Amino acid sequence: MADKSLNKTELVAQVAAASGQTQSAVNEVLDALFATLAESVGNDVKVTIPGWLAVERTSRAARAGRNPQTGEAIQIAAGHSVKISAGSKLKAAAK
Known part of the structure; x- marks a missing residue:
């Protein structure tokens, strides 16, 4: 980092x-x-700035998980997240 x-x-x-x-x-x-x-x-609109970045909404399916404190099985609800992708100019600047 x-x-x-x-x-x-x-x-x-x-x-x-x-x-x-x-x-x-x-x-x-x-x-x-x-x-x-x-x-x-x-x-749910993807925003793209060519060469620099793209930002879009993603979906996560419902899934089973565990409570780390008790070990009890829990159901995690479906939800949304954000995906940010670096474009070619941004990737080149990081080299």
Whole structure:
């Protein structure tokens, strides 16, 4: 894993500096992006940014499990999750 991380505030500051926009404008754009991603995934719409990433909703079937504390068998309900796939440009940047 990487020893360094970049939080949202730092990301906003770097994008604002690189684009010449204000931090508040960049923050509004990121908030709108995240809201659009959440709404799209919630409506089962796949979002693809070619070369960079794809975000989609996945389904998980119901399954049997065990309570780790008691060992009792339990039924885990079906549910949904999110799958994020890296595109070719993002994969190349990681090399």
